Amino acid sequence: MRRPTTATRPASPTPPSPTTSRRTAAGTVAAATALLAGALTPTAAAADQPLPSRDDAIGHAQSAIASLAGRLGITDAQATTVRDVVVDADGSQHVRYDRTYHQLPVLGGDFVVHLAPDGGYRSADRAVLGDLAVPSVKPSLTAPKAADVAAAALRAANIGETLRKIVATPQLVVDALHGEPTLAWRTEATGQDSLGNPVARVVLTDARTGRQIDAWDSIETATGDGQSLYSGTVPLQTTQSGSSYQLKDATRGNTYTGDAQNKTDTCLLVICLERAPAALFTDADNHWGNGAASDRASAAVDAQYGTDTTWDYYKNVHGRSGIAGDGKGSYNRVHYGTDYNNAFWDDTCFCMTYGDGDGTTFGPLVSLDVAGHEMTHGVTSKTAGLTYSREPGGLNEATSDIFGTLVEFYAANASDPGDWLIGEKIVKPGFGKSALRYMDQPSKDGKSADCWNSSVGKLDVHYSSGVANHFAYLLAEGSGPKTIGGVQHNGTTCNGATVSGIGKDKLGRIWYRALTVYMTSSTDYAGARAATLNAAKDLYGAGSAEYAAVGAAWSAVSVG
Template sequence: MAIATGRMALSFLAAALAAGTLNARLPQDSLRGEAAAQRLLASRAQLGLDGDHAFLLRGAHTDQLGQAHAHFQQTYKGVKVWGGDVITHTGKDGAELPLTNALLKGIQLNVTPALGSAEALAVVQGDLAPKGAYAYAPTTELVVYPEMAEVVRRAGKATADLNAEDVSRQVLRYTLAYHVHTELENDQDGIKHTDYLVDAHTGAILKTWNTLHTTAATGTGNSQYNGTVSLPTNYTGTTYELRDTTRGTGGSFGNNVVTNMAHAATTSTATGTLYTDADNTWGDGANYVEGSSTTAANGETAAVDAMFGMIKSWDYYKNVHTRNGIDGAGTATYSRVHISNSYDNAFWSDSCFCMTYGDGSSFTTLTALDVAGHEMSHGVCARTANLTYSGESGGLNESNSDIFGTMIEFYARGGSGSTIGNTGGNWTIGEQLATNPLRWMYKPSLDGSSPDAWSSTVGNLDVHYSSGPMNRCFYFLSQGATTSGNTSTTYLPSGMTGIGNDAAARIWFRALSVYMTSSTNYAGARTAAINAAKDLYGAGSAQEQAVWNAFHGINVGAAWTSGSSDTTAPTVSATESGTSGTITFSATASDNVGVTKVEFYVDGALKGSDTTSPYSMTLDSTTLTNASHTLTAKAYDAAGNVGTSTGVSFTVSNATSGAELVLNGGFESGATSWTQTSGVIGTFTGEPAHGGSYDAWMCGYGSAHTDYVYQQIAIPSTATGTLTFWLHVDTAETTTTTAYDTMKVQVLNTSGTVLATLATYSNLNKNTGYTQQSLSLSAYKGQTIRLRFYSVEDSSLQTSFVIDDVSVK
């Protein structure tokens, strides 16, 4: 470790300034977020805000489209404005895109409270009347709370005829309040997470709601079996731990683990005891027998299912949505099983950053796969839109977990790679826990309490019921609607065609992570999903039309009509000339309103574009393998409609002597042909490229972090197999003797097993520019390997490893 006695952890900005010319890494997302904050401050007048308002950056990320998004919390005189959010969006070219604006205006308020936080806590204590101890100390935060009323925009409409877009929220008054969050988890009170808004002047309770992010509902349950599964474990030398060393770092245990609560209230132990086993064979596949040992084979079964759920949920978010864990930064979580006695629930807690499962009474053990995915998805929501867990936003929060719990089930049982697939899962929640499911996504009202469509009273329901319409909307979006039966709706008498799990899930995840705010309601979710569909598939696309229709199917907004947008896609055809050296791609394209851009793809990978007719581009064919390839062209119009050409086959046949084996070795096509951890390949002002504009920048965060980039290459049996690349290392470490941060050059087989480490570089190799490195791959002639650059940074003082112009000839 690089933490020496007396070394202080620096704030993000302080660490950056302290490094000076050593260039402590300011991640591009954070730099863009800071720039966005400055633009917001400069635009306050245009946004209807005065100088008392400011913005706190909640998070920033760059998505797979190259767009940057920064989510800000509104403040007034330094106090958080409840529900006041704004999200900035920047195009790949740096152009500013329209804001997602949930800012609140007209605030005129004295923000000096008459009551202290201790007095607000006393009010809550009196109302809650706890019999036992809190699991975590209650938290208080001063906020500006907008007391709202719903107003019907279209006067004269009967309540039963209202559509979600007929109703708007209007601020009646602003009140200075304390937001108090409590978590009771003990044998006397049971498990209760309750939030309050308390008037900071009078002590009146303005609002209270249950914030226990649960899956189960009282009165249903049964057992869960995943059959024989492969589990990641860790051998200590004497025993095996139920620890996944391949997913997640940091957190309470350093990795994703499962712990045994042994029927104790969580106030008796913060985390539980890590599960261990002597022979690495876990569980007996049978439901837990209440009162028996929690460490015997029968007691281990709950831990097996909990770990399996964490694995599949983690892989789903990483592989499908390129999200590194719950928080997007790879922070490890853990699951606690056997909580209390016969506890009929499962829940996520942000305070411990963990999942907790009961053994059940009317339920059997609550570690079903879709339940595990549901709970982890509450954590994802908390770190993206952070939908408030009450009212319509609370229903959307709960539905979000149902949606992704379902998608995780489909992915685990029928998907692969980045594809979710449409088989293996089902459209009910918790069906393996009971004779009857907890919820039916395709027909929510089958549970007797959930509505099938939006109404003006949906926000008054418990969030597990107000989630129903959104669950059904997502089902329609993915699977379509019929004209009769449980999968039909009177709002779509002719039914609709779904777009499948993959497109539907990607639209919903982008809507959640890019466009939704803490106060988003059903109408806002529709807008967010439409924007996401346009981004991913183009304006007027079949996917956008499906979003319109699916929401209309639950009484939120209008159905798609031919006048909604220009839906005519351009027509395009492609040709290729040349077999070696510089080759040329050409296209002809036309559209009813005009073509704005043509993109050229080889084997599905974008190679370039042209905005002027005649459309063409050239390519160095040595960046392609000597083989047959397929060229396609995509033409875009101003409305975002996309036309795709039929594939054109062509052959590359460069001389093999000295042929380049690495594709996109200079990274100028971004991540094309490479697999990377998020954000490694790009253009960085802090770490300029050796050649061109792009490079691969690993680590440099000044905190515990792991990055990698790799490519699979086939080395001919006659090749000398020499790897060259340019390396730049800068560091804030001052030691001249200890390697705290490292980057390894490794050879792996196609299954991901490390065959050899060719070289290791560290903070001791720091230099002022790039130096070329040369390593032999001759031992791997005639083999297909993964060439991987793998870097690990410790928890203090940054080291950046930057590579460029990778070549194997």
């Protein structure tokens, strides 16, 4: 089974696994706004006391940073940039920051300042404790040498494949995620495989010694109706343009779907020299597709429907308007590449991209849970920014699986009823399994981990995610056999305990709050346990059944 990112070709002869990849811009440093509306049970602010605005929260946080710089490890050599803001229903504020050191991005420099409703400082969560200083910001290893190292690493990760158009562009950073802060080159190497599909890998190299510190795949995806491939006939909000209609939704941030025309991207880090098109789909009568691959619009219907449903889930359940929380839409590209067995989210274009599959192992990769998965990579990049490597990378992937699944349940679509399988609609008999992943028993895919152990972080992130997926299933559904969405599930536990579930809605609220308020780029499984317990305490109280259930579910997967 190929590591399921658009960045690699098979490392073994078994079929590639799609739907789980992402591409991020260097550092993913951006300011975003997220308002958590209606997700908390504590007493809301009084009607005559308006909630603090985003600017209010930032001002309060800046005041706290100025007075507590020493406690937060912030020195004159550092600068901070706001990435995200969350304001609770009771007025509590949480402001997330990225840091630079002598103008260099700091991997692991992110932190969250927690404030009371009156703006007073409460606490902070930091990705890395301690000093972020390095002896020098002048590298011994040159940028061209770092580029060569990254290009070699890309080739090594694609053994047996002839790569072309390889481009590697280094960025000098301070790496605080892998022990003592180190001056490093963060290099994204990109290229194309023999079919013209993109491959990409981020390589972190010690800028003094040339030692590779870490590496990971970086490709981490008017009212009409449409006949989809997987979800039946679905409603679509479209835009009338003259006598025709565009597959663009003005009610959801102008999100649209275009045809990539089986072309691919050629990118240089965050700049794409050649980008596959996204030729906007148009239609004469506002009835799109025919429910079969013979009409190219059918896959576009699935993609647009998936985007619409995911947008609605985040907005109606979590109060988040769009991926970045700013009300702006993304876009989809379907029919990408040739026989392309994957889908991916790309921060650099703020878009989802879907391949058609090879027809033997996978069909078009536009199912509902895939759309929810890929869009959630965007949400994660705008909030916790979980590093796509080791245990944080597993949690990043699990976050997309969890919310992709919850989007599927939210849709309540009779043609694709909710279940805890990932990608079950897109797999073909040639894949050899009924789904990509199984959240009730992750090890059923042959590679994912059911239970945490000290080696989990060494697994590919798509398999280390199994621990969190297992936790999420047990927290929502509990242990033991049951039929869900017409599929037989069996929630096993690693400690032999019987676990009672608290339901999907509470799982989603707890994980979303943990992601947006407490998790940071370095959060590992122990940190995820702490983050979700804090979230449960905020939402339901420290003595609540929900709080106890979170602890029990983590224990059931050997975390804690």
